[in-house]
Amino acid sequence: MSISIPLNTTLQYSSSSPSFHLPSLSLFSPIHSTTAVSVTGTRQRCLRMVTSCVSNAQKSNQNGATDAVSVVGREQIRLGLPSKGRMAADSLDLLKDCQLFVKQVNPRQYVAQIPQLPNTEVWFQRPKDIVRKLLSGDLDLGIVGLDIVSEFGQGNEDLIIVHEALNFGDCHLSLAIPNYGIFENIKSLKELAQMPQWTAERPLRVATGFTYLGPKFMKDNGIKHVSFSTADGALEAAPAMGIADAILDLVSSGTTLKENNLKEIEGGIVLESQAALVASRRALTERKGALETVHEILERLEAHLKADGQFTVVANMRGTDAEEVAERVKTQSSLSGLQGPTISPVYCKRDGKISIEYYAIVICVPKKALYESVQQLRAVGGSGVLVSPLTYIFDEETPRWSQLLSNLGL
Numbered sequence: 001m002s003i004s005i006p007l008n009t010t011l012q013y014s015s016s017s018p019s020f021h022l023p024s025l026s027l028f029s030p031i032h033s034t035t036a037v038s039v040t041g042t043r044q045r046c047l048r049m050v051t052s053c054v055s056n057a058q059k060s061n062q063n064g065a066t067d068a069v070s071v072v073g074r075e076q077i078r079l080g081l082p083s084k085g086r087m088a089a090d091s092l093d094l095l096k097d098c099q100l101f102v103k104q105v106n107p108r109q110y111v112a113q114i115p116q117l118p119n120t121e122v123w124f125q126r127p128k129d130i131v132r133k134l135l136s137g138d139l140d141l142g143i144v145g146l147d148i149v150s151e152f153g154q155g156n157e158d159l160i161i162v163h164e165a166l167n168f169g170d171c172h173l174s175l176a177i178p179n180y181g182i183f184e185n186i187k188s189l190k191e192l193a194q195m196p197q198w199t200a201e202r203p204l205r206v207a208t209g210f211t212y213l214g215p216k217f218m219k220d221n222g223i224k225h226v227s228f229s230t231a232d233g234a235l236e237a238a239p240a241m242g243i244a245d246a247i248l249d250l251v252s253s254g255t256t257l258k259e260n261n262l263k264e265i266e267g268g269i270v271l272e273s274q275a276a277l278v279a280s281r282r283a284l285t286e287r288k289g290a291l292e293t294v295h296e297i298l299e300r301l302e303a304h305l306k307a308d309g310q311f312t313v314v315a316n317m318r319g320t321d322a323e324e325v326a327e328r329v330k331t332q333s334s335l336s337g338l339q340g341p342t343i344s345p346v347y348c349k350r351d352g353k354i355s356i357e358y359y360a361i362v363i364c365v366p367k368k369a370l371y372e373s374v375q376q377l378r379a380v381g382g383s384g385v386l387v388s389p390l391t392y393i394f395d396e397e398t399p400r401w402s403q404l405l406s407n408l409g410l
């Protein structure tokens with residue numbers, strides 16, 4: 001295992017009490033360099049001790065993120081799912097919709113199985129711990145919000161977003177200020193930054209749980225006079241309590257902001273988030289079976305999510321032959337289906353003879369365009385329109401799979 005220690009760190013070893021002192025280990029982030037480390041004490045013993053002490057401490061940096069460690073020899077692939085909160089039930093529902101049934105004996109049990117993926121264990125963890133454990137090598141795959149990936153992953157390249165839009169957990173991380181007092185006429189981040197009130201002695205005070213993304217966002221936007229405080233919830237109360245001037249928190253419906261007389265401002269959105277499938281690069285490249293498992297999960301997810309937005313529409317159309325019907329259908333913009341309509345003859349028996357007067361047309365239409373499509377079908381002579389939900393659409397290969405392989409250099 002390799003460890004990374006900042007430049008000029010002094011590791012002190014005392015032979016009387018065999019322990020190590022890494023003065024800044026819990027204070028820096030991120031960890032970059034392995035050079036210029038000075039070691040005091042008995043050299044050989046020192047290095048052995050450092051390795052084990054850092055390993056045991058899981059190398060947590062200030063935000064709880066851990067450095068990646070080597071893939072350890074276990075047989076099972078581990079998938080982390082949120083153990084609580086609003087993402088928990090939706091993650092299980094999504095997997096169920098993909099015919100991946102998570103068998104959890106009781107809700108307090110933190111490990112579960114998916115019979116359809118016999119080499120995979122599910123571990124229920126808090127979202128931030130899923131990210132931490134992907135980085136430490138204790139999980140291989142996970143479903144979490146992109147907000148948590150960014151906050152706790154801190155751009156670590158070992159984290160790979162396999163699917164960035166699982167269609168639930170939508171929200172955005174946004175800066176909000178009071179809609180009263182000195183902020184009444186402030187509408188943008190620029191205007192907020194230019195307010196004369198903020199000085200080195202009296203900075204803009206922001207309350208947030210996002211202690212990595214918050215300062216990064218302010219720095220990236222050139223806002224100098226700012227300070228941060230943190231709390232575990234109900235941040236929207238902080239301005240009215242006089243604890244902060246602004247908050248940086250997740251917003252989905254916007255109700256909590258409104259009910260607390262707060263408003264979002266132009267340029268104040270830090271990121272858009274929804275649930276994502278995330279993997280450890282190391283696991284995918286080094287752990288036996290991990291890539292095959294992620295491929296299967298990805299295929300199921302893609303097939304389900306693609307189908308989720310579509311209906312199958314079947315209608316009968318009178319016509320002289322299939323081409324003539326196709327020509328008519330193609331004049332309508334909403335009737336092209338995935339690759340063009342499927343048209344098949346409808347065999348009727350008339351006066352004792354089989355004849356073809358109707359053709360059945362089958363198309364997939366986006367749910368949003370259903371009514372428009374039905375109207376267009378009628379306009380070109382369609383009748384007896386049947387609409388049914390689609391369960392899966394399997395394409396030849398998913399673009400996300402090719403992207404993943406290229407990301408992994410495969």
Ligand SMILES: Nc1ncnc2c1ncn2[C@@H]1O[C@H](COP(=O)(O)OP(=O)(O)OP(=O)(O)O)[C@@H](O)[C@H]1O
Pocket residue numbers: 084085086087126127144145146147148169170171232233250251252253273274275
């Ligand atoms: N309105 C929202 N507020 C917060 N998170 C949301 C919202 N909508 C979607 N999410 C997503 O849900 C994830 C989990 O949020 P949730 O509040 O349920 O759990 P938590 O924050 O881990 O729990 P707690 O709030 O008790 O600390 C967030 O990281 C985010 O990706």
Ligand SMILES: O=P(O)(O)OC[C@H]1O[C@H](OP(=O)(O)OP(=O)(O)O)[C@H](O)[C@@H]1O
Pocket residue numbers: 232233234235236249250251252253254255256257
């Ligand atoms: O825009 P809205 O739909 O109103 O949602 C936003 C609120 O939801 C979250 O809080 P949560 O319910 O997780 O409570 P918490 O503050 O205890 O985390 C978030 O921290 C906001 O307070």
Ligand SMILES: [Mg+2]
Pocket residue numbers: none
């Ligand atoms: Mg919350």
